[in-house]
Amino acid sequence: MFKSATHMVQLTQPTGVELNAYLILDNKITRQEIELKTLSNYVQQHPQGWKKRLEVAELLYAIGRWEQAVDEYRQVLKRQPHCINVRLQLGKMLHLMAREAEAIEVYESALFLSRNVATRHHITGLIESCRQHYQAAVKTLESAASLEPDNVAHWLALGQAYLEIESPVSVQAFDTILKLNPDDIVALSHSYNALMAVGHFQEAGRRVSRALELAPDDVRVLKQMAAHRVYIGLVSGEEGKQTRQMILGVLQLAPNAADAFELFAYYHIFRGELEKGVAMLQKFTEKHPNSPSGWYHYARCLFHTGSYQLAAEVILKAYTLYQNDCEIYRTLCEILPAAGRLEELQPLVEEMLQHFPQRWSVWATAGRVLVESFNDIERGCNVSAKGTQLQPQLAEPWFRHGRVLALAGRHPEAVEALEQGWQLLPEEGHYLQSAQAAVWLGESYQVLGD
Amino acid sequence: MQANLNKVHSIALQEVNKSIASEEQALLKLVSQGDRTAFWQLWGRYQDYLSRRCLTWMGCNHTDASEALSRATLKAWDKLPDYAGTITNPRAWLTRLTHNVCMDMHREGNRGARGIESIEEMAIKDDETVALTLASPESAVLRQELGMTIRRAINALPLRLRAPFILRYYHELSYQDIAQQLALSTANVRKRIQQAREILQKNLNKYLAGLNDLSLEKHQSHTSPTTSAWEAPMTVGHTVDQINYRITALCLNLPHTWYSSPSLLAWS
Numbered sequence: 205m206f207k208s209a210t211h212m213v214q215l216t217q218p219t220g221v222e223l224n225a226y227l228i229l230d231n232k233i234t235r236q237e238i239e240l241k242t243l244s245n246y247v248q249q250h251p252q253g254w255k256k257r258l259e260v261a262e263l264l265y266a267i268g269r270w271e272q273a274v275d276e277y278r279q280v281l282k283r284q285p286h287c288i289n290v291r292l293q294l295g296k297m298l299h300l301m302a303r304e305a306e307a308i309e310v311y312e313s314a315l316f317l318s319r320n321v322a323t324r325h326h327i328t329g330l331i332e333s334c335r336q337h338y339q340a341a342v343k344t345l346e347s348a349a350s351l352e353p354d355n356v357a358h359w360l361a362l363g364q365a366y367l368e369i370e371s372p373v374s375v376q377a378f379d380t381i382l383k384l385n386p387d388d389i390v391a392l393s394h395s396y397n398a399l400m401a402v403g404h405f406q407e408a409g410r411r412v413s414r415a416l417e418l419a420p421d422d423v424r425v426l427k428q429m430a431a432h433r434v435y436i437g438l439v440s441g442e443e444g445k446q447t448r449q450m451i452l453g454v455l456q457l458a459p460n461a462a463d464a465f466e467l468f469a470y471y472h473i474f475r476g477e478l479e480k481g482v483a484m485l486q487k488f489t490e491k492h493p494n495s496p497s498g499w500y501h502y503a504r505c506l507f508h509t510g511s512y513q514l515a516a517e518v519i520l521k522a523y524t525l526y527q528n529d530c531e532i533y534r535t536l537c538e539i540l541p542a543a544g545r546l547e548e549l550q551p552l553v554e555e556m557l558q559h560f561p562q563r564w565s566v567w568a569t570a571g572r573v574l575v576e577s578f579n580d581i582e583r584g585c586n587v588s589a590k591g592t593q594l595q596p597q598l599a600e601p602w603f604r605h606g607r608v609l610a611l612a613g614r615h616p617e618a619v620e621a622l623e624q625g626w627q628l629l630p631e632e633g634h635y636l637q638s639a640q641a642a643v644w645l646g647e648s649y650q651v652l653g654d
Numbered sequence: 655m656q657a658n659l660n661k662v663h664s665i666a667l668q669e670v671n672k673s674i675a676s677e678e679q680a681l682l683k684l685v686s687q688g689d690r691t692a693f694w695q696l697w698g699r700y701q702d703y704l705s706r707r708c709l710t711w712m713g714c715n716h717t718d719a720s721e722a723l724s725r726a727t728l729k730a731w732d733k734l735p736d737y738a739g740t741i742t743n744p745r746a747w748l749t750r751l752t753h754n755v756c757m758d759m760h761r762e763g764n765r766g767a768r769g770i771e772s773i774e775e776m777a778i779k780d781d782e783t784v785a786l787t788l789a790s791p792e793s794a795v796l797r798q799e800l801g802m803t804i805r806r807a808i809n810a811l812p813l814r815l816r817a818p819f820i821l822r823y824y825h826e827l828s829y830q831d832i833a834q835q836l837a838l839s840t841a842n843v844r845k846r847i848q849q850a851r852e853i854l855q856k857n858l859n860k861y862l863a864g865l866n867d868l869s870l871e872k873h874q875s876h877t878s879p880t881t882s883a884w885e886a887p888m889t890v891g892h893t894v895d896q897i898n899y900r901i902t903a904l905c906l907n908l909p910h911t912w913y914s915s916p917s918l919l920a921w922s
Contacts, residue, residue, distance in 0.1 A: 226905055227903075357898065
């Protein structure tokens with residue numbers, strides 16, 4: 205049973221860009237600097253050893269000094285070339301550090317060492333993920349999971365790969381883990397996102413509540429719970445106080461997490477304290493000018509509160525710092541038209557499609573922007589249709605495509621797409637999605653005189 | 655007349671027994687001096703009897719009885735030279751030794767139900783059993799001795815030669831694979847394996863010619879392992895059959911998934 209808590213560390217890339225990562229640690233790290241100094245001294249005195257060096261590498265990894273950790277892991281592998289798990293750790297870190305070519309090289313060496321067929325499939329899936337070939341990754345990870353159905357690591361990796369392609373099947377992967385280990389916090393937490401994505405809000409809420417019972421100090425779970433409470437409007441009265449306490453708890457555990465500050469900002473905004481909320485995120489960006497997440501969240505907040513020009517400036521700062529997150533691109537697509545900065549947007553739309561072709565939501569967003577902002581109706585409709593091809597079993601791409609068709613004035617086709625999406629809605633807990641779709645359907649019916 | 659004949663017969667028997675006893679004592683003496691032929695002469699006298707005893711003690715299971723007899727042979731081979739000087743009744747001594755072996759096997763059988771950890775291990779044990787049932791105790795002993803000799807020779811190789819040799823001939827990896835694993839050039843791997851082969855060949859030639867002392871009585875005790883660590887399947891340290899869940903769970907905290915994007919405002 206997997207009950208270790210998730211921790212968050214801040215990573216600083218060589219370019220100075222700050223990112224945060226979730227990692228699972230068995231023990232809370234205390235007196236890390238002293239420990240690191242002692243171990244480093246030992247390693248200097250015994251440079252040929254590898255066990256203490258591995259401890260140094262793991263400590264550096266746990267405290268977020270990944271550049272140094274990578275060097276130490278490489279040193280360990282020079283002395284112990286057979287350690288596959290060290291290779292996998294190194295590969296995963298390099299992948300997250302956007303050093304994909306190096307990650308692939310490391311994974312390939314691990315692949316070579318492994319004689320277990322399921323493990324080999326798993327590693328191949330990781331390589332495909334590094335190449336952003338997520339469909340191929342899903343296939344090989346499915347093979348790994350079918351060969352070793354009791355191995356939760358395969359299902360977790362599979363669920364993550366499904367999330368990358370915004371597939372609802374991710375829910376099933378996490379459900380399989382929960383069948384094996386009902387108290388698996390990582391799976392409970394991941395399935396929250398997956399369930400929210402398919403509109404199962406109630407079940408998502410139940411999962412995150414269960415995770416919080418099991419791990420009240422788990423930063424990701426606590427953040428999800430706090431977000432869930434803000435999302436459903438528990439911001440005033442006694443419930444509001446509890447939500448506030450939770451957010452403060454998140455901030456204590458992850459003082460460098462921009463999304464935790466965003467939560468606090470929206471808590472204030474939903475209480476009517478708009479300026480206080482916006483100021484909170486502004487302050488965060490002043491303190492963390494190299495955090496793309498900080499600028500991203502600040503831009504969202506400005507956009508939601510109607511400061512479009514400033515929001516455009518801010519989201520462009522996020523984009524300048526980091527181009528590997530499709531959410532930043534998508535937010536550019538929302539904010540730049542509102543700010544009237546279409547010339548800057550056009551190349552970014554193409555770039556977004558090129559970088560994230562596996563995500564249906566990117567195609568839907570690009571389709572709408574092409575129709576709505578650039579009046580490129582034919583291409584816009586074709587682009588948004590691509591989203592329905594990528595995830596034909598999911599209601600949301602059909603709704604979005606239907607809306608694009610309606611914006612293009614193609615109401616009969618729009619009705620068809622919207623009705624198709626309606627058929628695919630889950631049986632319960634889909635109120636928000638269905639309300640939105642009902643409005644769009646109503647508009648198209650009205651135009652058609654139905 | 656009959657009484658006289660019986661007396662003569664009795665005397666003759668006593669003489670024969672005396673002669674046999676003195677012959678056995680002579681053989682024991684030779685065994686204690688390390689004479690292998692003497693051991694087999696002595697063993698051969700009781701082999702059929704001990705085989706029947708094994709069958710009885712192992713519940714008429716021919717496979718187990720054969721295994722027990724083989725083990726008893728090895729144990730006797732190992733122990734007899736040490737005790738030969740003090741043994742007065744070799745038949746009784748060998749019978750007790752064989753009985754103990756059978757009892758040990760029964761205990762192992764009881765533990766075995768819990769002790770066998772993998773199908774592979776069971777398969778290996780099955781193979782060994784089959785091999786032992788098919789061969790005579792003598793050939794089993796020789797095979798065992800040869801196996802041990804080879805293992806010892808491999809273990810005696812310097813690490814720089816042993817590692818590539820084991821990866822090549824036991825784990826059946828290609829030269830290229832070995833080179834990658836050990837961070838060596840392929841040419842270097844080939845050279846090292848060739849050196850290892852030459853050393854092993856020299857040692858085994860000596861053994862087969864009877865010129866060295868690589869023999870069971872000096873090196874094998876009943877507790878000594880019959881396999882080396884490198885013969886275990888490549889698992890921890892070489893291959894990991896369980897992907898680490900913690901590593902899989904590692905991820906960046908990137909902004910959002912699509913469902914919480916600001917698109918709700920823009921789309922409506």
